[in-house]
Amino acid sequence: MHVAEAPATREELGAALSAAAEAGTPVRLRGGGTKLGWTRPAPPEAIEVSTTGLNEIVEHNAGDLTAVLEPGVLLAHAQETFAKAGQMLALDPPDGGGTVGGVVAAADTGPLRARYGSPRDLVVGMRVALSDGTLAKSGGKVIKNVAGYDIAKLFTGSFGTLGAIVELSVRLHPLPPATATATGASADVDELARGAAALAQSALEQHGLDVRWETGRGTVLARFAGASPRPQAEAAEALLRREGLSTEIVDDDDSIWEEQRAVQRGPLVVKVSALPTRLPELLRAADELGASVVGRAALGLSWLRFEQPSAAAVKRLRQGWIAAVQDRPADLDVEPWGEIDPAAQALMQRVKARFDPAGVCV
Amino acid sequence: MTDGPLVERLRGIVGTEHVVTHQRQLATYESDGLLQYAVTPAAVVLPGTAKEVAAVVRACHDAEVPWVARGAGSGLSGGALPVEDGILVALSRLRRILEVDIPNGRVLVEPGVTNIAVSQAVAPTHFFPPDPSSQIVCTIGGNVAENSGGAHCFKYGFTTNYVTGLELVLPDGSEVTLGGPELDHPGYDLLGAFVGSEGTLGIATQIWLRVVPKPEAVRTLVAFFGSTVEAGEVVSRIVSEGIVPGAIEMMDNLSIRAAEGATGAGYPVDAGAALVVELDGSEAECETRFEHVIQLCQGADSVRIAHDEVERELIWRTRKAAFAAMGRIAPNYYVQDSVIPRTRLAEVLGTIDDLANEHDLQVANVFHAGDGNLHPLVCYDGAQPGEAERAEELAGLIVKACVDAGGSITGEHGVGVDKKRYMPSMFDEPDLATFQRLRCAFDPDGRANPGKVMPTPRLCGEVPGPYRRHPLEQAGVAERF
Numbered sequence: 001m002h003v004a005e006a007p008a009t010r011e012e013l014g015a016a017l018s019a020a021a022e023a024g025t026p027v028r029l030r031g032g033g034t035k036l037g038w039t040r041p042a043p044p045e046a047i048e049v050s051t052t053g054l055n056e057i058v059e060h061n062a063g064d065l066t067a068v069l070e071p072g073v074l075l076a077h078a079q080e081t082f083a084k085a086g087q088m089l090a091l092d093p094p095d096g097g098g099t100v101g102g103v104v105a106a107a108d109t110g111p112l113r114a115r116y117g118s119p120r121d122l123v124v125g126m127r128v129a130l131s132d133g134t135l136a137k138s139g140g141k142v143i144k145n146v147a148g149y150d151i152a153k154l155f156t157g158s159f160g161t162l163g164a165i166v167e168l169s170v171r172l173h174p175l176p177p178a179t180a181t182a183t184g185a186s187a188d189v190d191e192l193a194r195g196a197a198a199l200a201q202s203a204l205e206q207h208g209l210d211v212r213w214e215t216g217r218g219t220v221l222a223r224f225a226g227a228s229p230r231p232q233a234e235a236a237e238a239l240l241r242r243e244g245l246s247t248e249i250v251d252d253d254d255s256i257w258e259e260q261r262a263v264q265r266g267p268l269v270v271k272v273s274a275l276p277t278r279l280p281e282l283l284r285a286a287d288e289l290g291a292s293v294v295g296r297a298a299l300g301l302s303w304l305r306f307e308q309p310s311a312a313a314v315k316r317l318r319q320g321w322i323a324a325v326q327d328r329p330a331d332l333d334v335e336p337w338g339e340i341d342p343a344a345q346a347l348m349q350r351v352k353a354r355f356d357p358a359g360v361c362v
Numbered sequence: 363m364t365d366g367p368l369v370e371r372l373r374g375i376v377g378t379e380h381v382v383t384h385q386r387q388l389a390t391y392e393s394d395g396l397l398q399y400a401v402t403p404a405a406v407v408l409p410g411t412a413k414e415v416a417a418v419v420r421a422c423h424d425a426e427v428p429w430v431a432r433g434a435g436s437g438l439s440g441g442a443l444p445v446e447d448g449i450l451v452a453l454s455r456l457r458r459i460l461e462v463d464i465p466n467g468r469v470l471v472e473p474g475v476t477n478i479a480v481s482q483a484v485a486p487t488h489f490f491p492p493d494p495s496s497q498i499v500c501t502i503g504g505n506v507a508e509n510s511g512g513a514h515c516f517k518y519g520f521t522t523n524y525v526t527g528l529e530l531v532l533p534d535g536s537e538v539t540l541g542g543p544e545l546d547h548p549g550y551d552l553l554g555a556f557v558g559s560e561g562t563l564g565i566a567t568q569i570w571l572r573v574v575p576k577p578e579a580v581r582t583l584v585a586f587f588g589s590t591v592e593a594g595e596v597v598s599r600i601v602s603e604g605i606v607p608g609a610i611e612m613m614d615n616l617s618i619r620a621a622e623g624a625t626g627a628g629y630p631v632d633a634g635a636a637l638v639v640e641l642d643g644s645e646a647e648c649e650t651r652f653e654h655v656i657q658l659c660q661g662a663d664s665v666r667i668a669h670d671e672v673e674r675e676l677i678w679r680t681r682k683a684a685f686a687a688m689g690r691i692a693p694n695y696y697v698q699d700s701v702i703p704r705t706r707l708a709e710v711l712g713t714i715d716d717l718a719n720e721h722d723l724q725v726a727n728v729f730h731a732g733d734g735n736l737h738p739l740v741c742y743d744g745a746q747p748g749e750a751e752r753a754e755e756l757a758g759l760i761v762k763a764c765v766d767a768g769g770s771i772t773g774e775h776g777v778g779v780d781k782k783r784y785m786p787s788m789f790d791e792p793d794l795a796t797f798q799r800l801r802c803a804f805d806p807d808g809r810a811n812p813g814k815v816m817p818t819p820r821l822c823g824e825v826p827g828p829y830r831r832h833p834l835e836q837a838g839v840a841e842r843f
Contacts, residue, residue: 063598063705064734086604107546118546120554121523128796136796140788142701143516144733145770146509146558147777147788148815149797150522153554162550174604197465201487203578205643224644227654231646273544275466299545300466324548337548343538347803348550353825354799 001028001046006053010070010129010166016049017164018133021358027131028362029160031072032098035106037328039159039336042362051101054166057081059141065172066124066141071101071165087172090116094261101165107157110261111208111223114296116173119156125169126152128162131356141169154351161362162355176225179207181253182236184220184245189283192218195243196297200276202239204232206298210260213283214292220245221260223253263294268309269327270317276300285320289313368425372407372449375417380455382406391450394435394442395496396780398696403430403444410455412472412529412537412567419565420535422449428809431561433473433504436496438697439778441508441560441814448812451565453503459483460568468526468543469571473503477510480571488573491518494774495682506566509558511774513609513681516732517642518574520774522557527570530556533563533805543570555800560776561811563804577642580608581652582674585662586633590614590727592661593635594707597731599658600639601704605651607732608642616691616726617684617739624687627680633663637731638681640674684728685739691726692741694750696757699775700764704734713763714738721756723749735773736764762787777815785817798822 007013020027028042030050042048054070057078061067062085069078075089075097082088089100092110097103104119116122125139128151138151155165186192196211199222208223220240224232230251237247250256270291274282276298286293286304291313295302303326306313314334317323325336340348352359373381382388383405392400404427409415422429428448435442444450456472462483463469469480469490477497480490493512494500500510505521506528527541540553547553556563587593593612600607613621613636622629629636639655641648659665668674688695702710711727718725718740726739738760742753761771761784771777771784785794794816802822804810813819 061703061705063602064703065601066703107551117519117523120551121519130796134792134796136792137789138793138796140701140768140770142703142734142769142773144511144520144701144730144735144773146511146520146774147771147781147785148793149800150509150555150558151796151800153522153551154800156554157551174606177604200467201465201575203575203644205577205647226643226647227650228646232644235644271546273546273548275463275468275543277465298467301545322542322544322547324546340547340549341539343536344540344549344552347532347538347552350803350825351550351552351555351800354803355796357825 001042001044001048003048006050008053010054010127010135013049013051013054013164013166014129014133014135017129017131020047021131021360024358024360026360026362029105029164031102031105032074034095034098035102035108035326037330038106038326041330046362051099051164058167060085062087066143067170067172068141069100069168069170071099071168073100074098075100075103082172083175086175088175089170090122090173091119092261094264100168104156104168105158105160105165111210111257111296114209114298115207120153122171123152123156123168124171126155126165127167128155128164129166130163131358131360135166139169143171162352163361176207177227178229179223179225179253180229180233181221181223181250181256182233182240182247183250183256184240184247185218186245187217189213189218189280191244192220192283193279195220195240195245196279197276198239198243199236200298204236208257209296209298211279211295211297212260212263212293213286216287218283220297221256223257260294263292263305264303265327266305266307267327267329268306268332270304270314271324271326272302272304272317273322274300274302282321285317289317368421368427369405371421372405372418375421376407376409376414380408380410391432391435391444391452394432394437394440396438396440396778399440399443399779401444401446403450404447406450406452408452408455412456412531415451415565415567416531416535416537418451419531419533422809423534428812430811431503431507431565433501434476434499436500437504437508437776437778438699439772439776440780441776441778443779445812453501453565456567464488466543467573469573471502471569471571473501473506473566473569475502476500477502477505480573484573487575489576490524490571490573492521492524495685502569502571503566506557506569507559507561508774508776511735513611513730516610516730517606517608522554524572525553525557525569526572528553528556528566529568530564530566533807533810541570560778560815562801562815564810579645579648580640580642580674581648582638582640582668582677583656583659583665584677585637585639585659585665586630587635587637587662589634590711591708593637594731596637596658596661598705600655601732603654603658605655607639609638609640610732611638611681612636612729612731613681613684614727616724617728620687620690620726621680621684623690624683625676625680627676629680630664638677688726688739688741692724692743694742694744696740696742696753698736698738698740698757698760699772700736700738700761700769701773702734702736702764702767702769704731706767707734710763710767714760717756717759717763721752723753723756725756733773734769779814782815782817
């Protein structure tokens with residue numbers, strides 16, 4: 001794939017897109033390059049346009065808990081900046097996440113999703129460049145705003161196939177002063193799921209609620225944050241113990257959550273969307289397919305990591321589950337999104353045709 | 363039109379008794395919650411099922427007649443204002459709660475179900491967080507169309523954060539499912555684009571909602587200050603301490619007087635501002651944080667802490683009464699819904715005061731202080747010649763001041779017909795043209811709620827040529843998405 005010189009401004013990025021459209025050349029947008037396996041490989045004649053030249057933190061409005069970022073800003077760099085004011089962008093995907101534009105374009109999330117939502121819930125405004133040269137904005141930089149259509153949601157998770165994200169306004173949250181995690185271990189999927197469900201339905205305000213399962217052993221992790229996390233972690237521990245799990249409380253808990261995130265990357269990673277009560281069934285399926293699992297227990301989102309990539313395993317999984325392929329080897333023949341309802345697919349194509357009439361954003 | 367073939371077809375679909383064509387009955391539907399605007403539709407149709415909704419929309423499509431969907435008609439932007447010679451599709455008969463799944467925190471409802479009914483259906487363990495002041499009457503279908511908020515959205519978010527799936531009827535009468543009970547269905551987030559589209563992209567006939575566990579503890583106080591500026595400084599301090607209250611609401615002197623007249627809560631009517639702060643969450647966390655908030659309110663003239671549910675309910679009833687009680691201050695009022703970055707509060711409130719003095723009118727302020735969503739109520743007497751016009755001009759200048767401060771023309775009421783003229787103050791032509799692309803993908807003929815949101819009427823051009831599959835796609839090497 002031909003690599004274009006990285007544009008330094010949104011106008012240059014827009015011009016690169018429209019030049020490609022005029023030439024009929026497909027364009028693959030690239031941020032930090034950490035999630036390249038998540039889409040189909042770009043066709044060989046495509047050009048790659050990087051967003052990493054657009055790397056300014058345009059505004060950090062600490063008093064308003066908002067920020068305006070260019071897409072090529074590294075998430076880790078943005079977090080360092082916000083942390084100086086005791087704030088964070090509540091997105092914690094694995095690997096430090098790459099660029100903010102890439103995290104949003106791929107709608108990637110980590111354990112913080114349980115409390116703060118995903119990029120769609122945290123992006124409050126967006127500027128986009130379309131393949132016909134249009135530069136447009138939607139939303140704004142205030143956290144509450146219903147003026148105009150929510151184009152930002154449309155572009156979040158669209159992998160650059162509608163156009164390029166050239167600026168993002170985001171909502172920030174206070175960095176919690178302290179955290180503590182209650183963990184509960186079990187070798188029985190039903191017991192593990194009961195523990196997770198008890199927490200998911202409790203009034204305890206969790207900063208994270210995850211499960212982990214690999215080859216017959218599992219853990220539930222409930223993280224608490226705030227001024228007084230310990231008493232809440234103790235309450236969670238009591239709930240888990242009541243369900244029969246072997247529990248402990250971890251005060252210095254950063255590394256166990258880092259391990260959770262790490263399972264979301266691998267040779268083949270499939271994200272499964274399900275109702276939370278199907279967790280035991282999913283863990284059994286993962287055992288049969290030889291995958292390890294991390295999941296956001298209250299949300300019903302799970303990541304299955306396969307050490308041995310196999311298209312057949314993905315196919316079997318898709319017989320009973322909504323499954324999107326994320327990390328995978330380039331030569332593994334699977335559709336990233338799987339089968340989509342034909343009526344929704346037709347509507348998606350109509351949207352695609354309106355935003356990228358030249359059909360060059362791939 | 364009344365006796366034309368379309369109305370006949372509609373009668374055939376929903377039954378004669380569910381098609382309204384008498385002038386007197388049509389009058390019921392000529393306005394929504396914003397009474398300044400009134401248009402009589404050709405007919406009102408009340409379908410009873412999703413299939414009937416699809417058939418009604420299909421009939422309108424075939425007859426090339428525009429239509430407007432309506433829930434409870436409590437909206438404050440004229441979003442459900444009928445179109446002359448168009449059909450009004452009232453969804454009030456679709457009011458069944460189809461499924462309540464507490465273990466998964468999901469509820470499936472029809473669009474005519476009221477907001478409060480969802481929270482009631484999942485009580486006492488769970489609740490549905492978006493809580494517009496009209497929650498007793500407003501419908502979930504309307505909440506989806508407007509992306510409704512409420513007092514608790516600073517912490518909990520808006521309707522869009524709680525919709526996981528939709529069954530839709532598109533403007534050509536076809537049906538499509540977006541999302542479902544599960545989160546993150548693969549594909550474009552058309553669900554996210556639909557919520558808040560103000561009835562211009564189609565009609566939701568079934569809605570999957572996420573509900574969440576009720577917090578363990580709730581602590582509420584109201585603190586009285588000499589001025590809104592002083593109260594605003596306390597809001598800033600609370601937020602900068604990293605506290606995220608369930609709600610922070612402010613009322614100025616005029617609103618305190620009006621609301622006190624309505625509920626007799628015993629509020630000091632000479633106070634410059636009342637600040638309602640509500641924390642919720644776990645028992646331990648709530649207690650620690652609440653003590654902190656009380657300390658931060660030390661500069662207040664007085665602080666009232668709700669010691670039980672009765673006292674808490676009175677604080678909220680008084681806050682929510684402020685709009686309706688404004689009749690005690692002036693015969694008419696004009697509500698705005700602008701948003702500002704919270705740090706600009708003192709400055710913008712000062713500007714609003716100056717503008718009000720220049721126009722010789724009173725402006726009351728009741729607002730969601732956490733997220734900077736102001737509700738300036740421009741008071742006037744419509745019987746006085748010229749006053750309504752002066753009020754409208756003042757309201758427009760207030761909106762402009764908010765946008766100039768980096769804010770928005772609307773935080774939760776929607777653009778509708780009322781605020782579309784302000785859209786160019788926030789959005790340039792390429793932005794509006796980009797909005798239109800989405801609209802055209804869903805509704806190329808422009809028959810769904812025409813005349814709303816966009817400042818000027820627009821048509822959809824043809825997509826240049828039919829969608830062509832790239833040779834590589836046909837070969838299975840690449841795909842569009």
